[in-house]
Amino acid sequence: MAKRPARAVANHRPFRSLASSLLRRTVAVAILCTLFAAGVQVAFTVREENARFDRAIDAVAATHVPMLSVALWDIEPEALRRQLRQVVSQPGIAWARVRARTGQSLEAGDAGERNEANVRRLEIPYPEGREGAIGSLELAVDRSALYERLAERIVAIVLGFAVLATAVCSLTYAVLRDELERPMRELARFTTELRPDRLTVPLGELRPARAHADEIDLVADGFRTLQDGIRAHVETLDTQVAQRTAELEAALDEIRSLTITDALTGCFNRRYLDSRLSEEALRSRRTGQPLAVVMADVDRFKRLNDEFGHAAGDAVLKGVADLFRGAMRERIDWVARFGGEEFVIVLPDTALAAATAVAERLRAAVEAARFDCDGRTLGVTASFGVAVSADGADAASLLARADALLYEAKDAGRNRVLGEAAATT
Amino acid sequence: MSPRLLAFAFAFAASLAAAPAAAQSVAFINPGKPDEVYWVTATRGMQAAAEDLGMRLEVRYTGRDHTKAIEIARELAARPAAARPAYAVITNDNATGRGLLQTLDAAGIRTVFAYSSLGPEERSEMGGPRERYKGWLGSIEPRADDAGYLTARALIEAGRRANAHARDGKLHLIAIAGDRTTPSSIHRNNGMLRAASEARDVIVDQVVYGGWSRDKGAEQADWLYARYPEARLVWAGNDLMAFGAIEALEKRGGRPGKDAWFSGVNTSAEALQAVRAGRLAGLAGGHFICGAWAMVLIHDHANGRDFAAEALEFDRTMFTLFDPASAGRFLERYADGFSAIDFRRYSKATNPKLARYDFDFGQFLR
Numbered sequence: 001m002a003k004r005p006a007r008a009v010a011n012h013r014p015f016r017s018l019a020s021s022l023l024r025r026t027v028a029v030a031i032l033c034t035l036f037a038a039g040v041q042v043a044f045t046v047r048e049e050n051a052r053f054d055r056a057i058d059a060v061a062a063t064h065v066p067m068l069s070v071a072l073w074d075i076e077p078e079a080l081r082r083q084l085r086q087v088v089s090q091p092g093i094a095w096a097r098v099r100a101r102t103g104q105s106l107e108a109g110d111a112g113e114r115n116e117a118n119v120r121r122l123e124i125p126y127p128e129g130r131e132g133a134i135g136s137l138e139l140a141v142d143r144s145a146l147y148e149r150l151a152e153r154i155v156a157i158v159l160g161f162a163v164l165a166t167a168v169c170s171l172t173y174a175v176l177r178d179e180l181e182r183p184m185r186e187l188a189r190f191t192t193e194l195r196p197d198r199l200t201v202p203l204g205e206l207r208p209a210r211a212h213a214d215e216i217d218l219v220a221d222g223f224r225t226l227q228d229g230i231r232a233h234v235e236t237l238d239t240q241v242a243q244r245t246a247e248l249e250a251a252l253d254e255i256r257s258l259t260i261t262d263a264l265t266g267c268f269n270r271r272y273l274d275s276r277l278s279e280e281a282l283r284s285r286r287t288g289q290p291l292a293v294v295m296a297d298v299d300r301f302k303r304l305n306d307e308f309g310h311a312a313g314d315a316v317l318k319g320v321a322d323l324f325r326g327a328m329r330e331r332i333d334w335v336a337r338f339g340g341e342e343f344v345i346v347l348p349d350t351a352l353a354a355a356t357a358v359a360e361r362l363r364a365a366v367e368a369a370r371f372d373c374d375g376r377t378l379g380v381t382a383s384f385g386v387a388v389s390a391d392g393a394d395a396a397s398l399l400a401r402a403d404a405l406l407y408e409a410k411d412a413g414r415n416r417v418l419g420e421a422a423a424t425t
Numbered sequence: 426m427s428p429r430l431l432a433f434a435f436a437f438a439a440s441l442a443a444a445p446a447a448a449q450s451v452a453f454i455n456p457g458k459p460d461e462v463y464w465v466t467a468t469r470g471m472q473a474a475a476e477d478l479g480m481r482l483e484v485r486y487t488g489r490d491h492t493k494a495i496e497i498a499r500e501l502a503a504r505p506a507a508a509r510p511a512y513a514v515i516t517n518d519n520a521t522g523r524g525l526l527q528t529l530d531a532a533g534i535r536t537v538f539a540y541s542s543l544g545p546e547e548r549s550e551m552g553g554p555r556e557r558y559k560g561w562l563g564s565i566e567p568r569a570d571d572a573g574y575l576t577a578r579a580l581i582e583a584g585r586r587a588n589a590h591a592r593d594g595k596l597h598l599i600a601i602a603g604d605r606t607t608p609s610s611i612h613r614n615n616g617m618l619r620a621a622s623e624a625r626d627v628i629v630d631q632v633v634y635g636g637w638s639r640d641k642g643a644e645q646a647d648w649l650y651a652r653y654p655e656a657r658l659v660w661a662g663n664d665l666m667a668f669g670a671i672e673a674l675e676k677r678g679g680r681p682g683k684d685a686w687f688s689g690v691n692t693s694a695e696a697l698q699a700v701r702a703g704r705l706a707g708l709a710g711g712h713f714i715c716g717a718w719a720m721v722l723i724h725d726h727a728n729g730r731d732f733a734a735e736a737l738e739f740d741r742t743m744f745t746l747f748d749p750a751s752a753g754r755f756l757e758r759y760a761d762g763f764s765a766i767d768f769r770r771y772s773k774a775t776n777p778k779l780a781r782y783d784f785d786f787g788q789f790l791r
Contacts, residue, residue: 075633075645102651 018184019176023169030165034158041153049092049146053120056092057139061122065137069127072100072134084108087139094142098124100135114140183207183216187223200231262337264314265321273336273344277395280348284389291389292347292355295402296324296362299381299414301341312373316380317341319371327362342406344399352388356419359384363417381415388420449727450481452510452534453716454497454525456518459486462693463663463713467540470717471514473763478724478772483510494521495528502532510534511727512562514719517541518607523551530560535726538564539719540712541609542738554737562726563733565719565784567712567743569609573616575746576688577660579707581624583686584658590626591655599649600632601642601670603662610662613690617660630656635666642669650677657685664689664696664708671704682706690744694760697752708752711786712743717763718784721772728774735781745787754790 064087071079080098087096088109095109118141123133183206190203206220213221260272268276277293284291298304298320305313317337324335324345338344345362347355366382385405389398401420409418453471457464468484475482485501487493494515501510512535515525522543529536542564543551554563577598584596591597600617603610614632621627630653635642642661646669649656659674661667667689671681681687681704688707689696699705718739722732732739745751758765766789769775771782 073631075648077641077644100648100651102648104648104651 017181019173019181022172022176026169026172027165030161030168034161037157037161038154041157042150045150045153046146049141049149053092053141056090057120057122060087060090060093060137060139065122065124066127068098068137069124069134072098072124073127077106080106081108087137092142092145093139094144095140097138098135099138101133109140110142114138118143179207179214180216183220187220191223199234200227203227262321265318265337267321267325267343268334268336270336270339273338273346274395276334276336277344277346277399280346281389281393281395281398284348289349290351291398292350292352292358293387293389293398293402294345294347294355294359294362295338295385295387295399295406296320296343296345296359296382297406297410298341298366299383299410301380304378304380308373308376308378312376312378313341315373316371316378319369320366320380320382323365323369324362327358327365344402350388352386352419355386355388356417359386359417359419363415367415383409383414384417385409386417386419449479449512449723450483450510451475451512451514451720451723452483452485452501453514454494454516455484455486456489456494456516456521456540457486458488461489462695463691466692467713467716469762470714471720473766474717474720474724474768476764477766477768478720478775480720480724482720489518491519491521494518495524498525498528501534502528506533512537512723514539514716514723517543517547520544520547520606523547526551526558526561530558533560535560535562535723537562537719537723538566539715540566541607542566544608555733563722563737563739565715565722565739565741566609567715567784568740569612569712570616570619571742571744572690572709572712573613573618573660573662574620575616575709575744576690576707577617577620579746580658580660580686580688581620581627583682583706585626587657587683587686589657589686591657593655594626595628596624596626596658597653597656598627598629598658598660599646599653599656600629600660601635601645601649601662601666602632603637603666604634613662627658635662635669637663637665639665639669639672642666643673644669646670646673647676650674659685659687661687661689664691664693664699664705667705668695668699671699692747692755694756697747697756700747700752701749703749708747709744710747711745711789714763714784714786714789715743717766717768718743718771718782721768721782724772725774730773730777732773732782739782739784741782741784743784743786745785745790751787751790758789 064083068080068083070076071083084096084098084106085108087093093109095107095111095114097105097107099105120139120141122137122139124135124137126132126134186206187203203220203224206216260268262269280291283289298316301313301316304316321335321337321343324343328335328345329347332349333345333347336344336346345358347358350358363382363384366380370377370379372378383406385402385408387398387402387405393401405418405420409416412418453468455464455468457467459465464486471482471484474480485497487497498513498515501513509532513525513529514537515522515529517523517538518541522538522541526536526538526543536558538561551557554561580598581596584590584598589596598621600614602614602617605611618629621629631649633645633649635645642665646659649659650673659667659670661670667687671687674681674685679685686706687704688709689705690709692708692710692713696705696708696710700708722739725732747755771779773779773782
């Protein structure tokens with residue numbers, strides 16, 4: 001019958017295949033049917049044999065009793081014995097005994113068959129119409145005939161049912177094996193080997209193609225539908241994750257830029273300036289290249305604020321910052337808002353002359369620029385202090401020097417650039 | 426002619442007449458067994474007659490086998506003419522007579538039925554003696570009625586003497602006859618029934634057929650005693666069945682001659698002694714001599730004194746009823762055969778003075 005699968009089954013219950021369960025039940029039913037049919041046959045056969053015995057007795061009564069009567073009357077023991085032998089040669093009669101009314105008796109056949117239950121008694125009348133009986137004839141049923149017939153019939157029944165049961169079982173087993181067991185095992189094997197990474201491997205054909213669909217096909221189709229659903233779901237999930245990740249990264253980028261950028265002007269903020277300028281200073285010291293720092297401040301900004309409002313001040317600051325950033329070397333130079341209306345422009349690898357030139361260009365650009373604010377056009381100037389790191393100056397001192405130069409430029413009348421080594425206009 | 430010459434001439438003529446008689450050969454198909462007293466006795470009587478009359482006798486026993494009788498007849502008929510017997514004595518026991526007669530007649534063997542002859546039905550087909558079968562010379566039978574009649578009478582007398590009547594005032598008789606077919610058996614029964622009907626105080630309870638057998642007679646008697654407890658008279662068709670019935674009585678503790686009376690037929694030594702001892706109340710016999718008389722008839726036929734002059738068929742008294750005295754005489758005279766009888770006296774050929782045959786056995790016991 002079915003092989004036990006190598007893999008343990010759920011809950012570690014012992015495995016029993018459907019086919020074997022069905023076959024067990026079929027065999028049990030066949031045995032019950034056999035017993036029932038055998039019982040019925042036994043009853044019928046016993047009845048039949050009893051009827052046969054009755055017929056035999058009737059035949060004996062019709063044919064032998066008159067002759068026995070004459071033989072008894074004529075006292076012909078040989079004839080009686082001959083008659084008795086004929087009587088017991090009848091099928092179904094095992095033993096016979098004639099008893100004369102006067103006590104004599106003769107018997108024939110197997111006396112072992114004689115017992116109270118199966119002996120019938122017939123009166124033998126006088127031969128010449130005289131009243132009464134001249135004797136009696138006792139007959140015993142031949143049970144061996146009954147048993148033989150019973151054995152024959154039971155053997156026939158058992159054989160018949162055995163053949164039928166075998167045929168039904170074989171057919172059932174073949175159908176179950178081909179139609180149910182193999183596909184179910186295949187399905188079970190497939191599902192037990194299913195892993196997250198193999199979730200979308202399709203379920204193959206369980207059986208050869210056929211014209212009609214059955215329950216197995218329904219299960220397989222259901223499984224395929226489920227698998228398709230899962231596959232679709234998994235695919236959607238990837239897209240969603242990618243989208244969310246992109247959104248997250250964008251948010252992170254925004255947060256990061258917010259932490260290093262000044263919200264109003266879009267320049268780097270003071271915190272970023274502190275950390276990056278130190279790095280620039282270290283790099284400058286390492287490479288020996290000059291690092292220029294330009295400190296810029298919008299002239300008379302407090303007055304502008306008071307006169308035109310904070311919104312105008314903000315617009316001016318934003319405009320100035322845009323000017324500065326637009327004039328920078330991309331990815332090398334950078335601008336940070338130092339605070340209020342003060343900006344720091346960092347120019348790596350730039351000597352004092354070049355830095356002063358840049359500052360001058362910026363000053364000219366500010367002076368030339370016009371800023372729109374609530375329908376009005378404003379013009380401002382700015383002052384610049386330019387410091388260049390020589391040998392190992394740190395960021396703080398560089399800034400301090402540039403700031404000092406800025407204040408000198410302010411003091412000198414504003415709208416001007418003041419370099420470190422030699423003051424120029 | 427001088428008396429001497431006359432005597433010589435007579436002697437010559439007698440020798441001429443005797444010469445072919447000496448050559449007469451007779452076969453007897455004996456229906457009994459070679460050890461059966463009655464039929465052995467019959468053979469001895471015939472042998473005594475053959476000796477006295479100068480005939481050759483060949484006796485063949487069938488052993489009571491019907492088919493054997495026909496076989497023997499065929500064998501005789503198949504012999505070459507010289508070896509064939511001229512005459513055959515046959516019986517109609519168990520209705521074999523017809524076949525025997527046809528077979529032997531076809532072979533030119535002349536036949537005489539003795540003991541039993543063809544019955545009326547057989548005669549309607551076969552005709553009588555010297556009619557269709559010319560070789561059938563005649564028949565001689567003991568008057569079987571006599572045996573039954575004489576013994577039944579003796580039995581009834583014994584019952585009356587002992588006052589063996591039952592409560593109904595009747596003497597109850599049971600009969601064990603021989604068989605249903607042999608004419609002699611039927612006749613004996615008829616004789617018995619005649620005697621019973623003549624006696625007003627006798628009731629025949631039942632007649633059964635014992636097949637002439639001692640054992641069957643005993644068995645049947647045993648049943649009959651149980652069936653008819655009041656029956657005291659037992660008539661039997663022969664001596665053997667009578668002895669069987671006596672033994673059955675003795676086995677039950679009864680005594681013959683006291684509790685029940687018996688009669689039989691035949692002259693066996695045992696039967697004759699039983700008569701002397703009072704165990705048999707009636708015994709008839711002597712008919713065994715029938716065969717010897719057949720020899721006498723054949724002798725006379727062969728010697729120019731054809732018995733047809735007197736009769737073709739003889740149905741005469743042969744039986745004699747024995748009393749203890751005659752039984753004793755029989756045992757004395759004939760224990761060793763019948764040579765004491767001179768059969769020449771009873772032949773018309775050898776005893777020309779004899780005018781009429783007398784077959785009664787009683788004449789030998791006087």
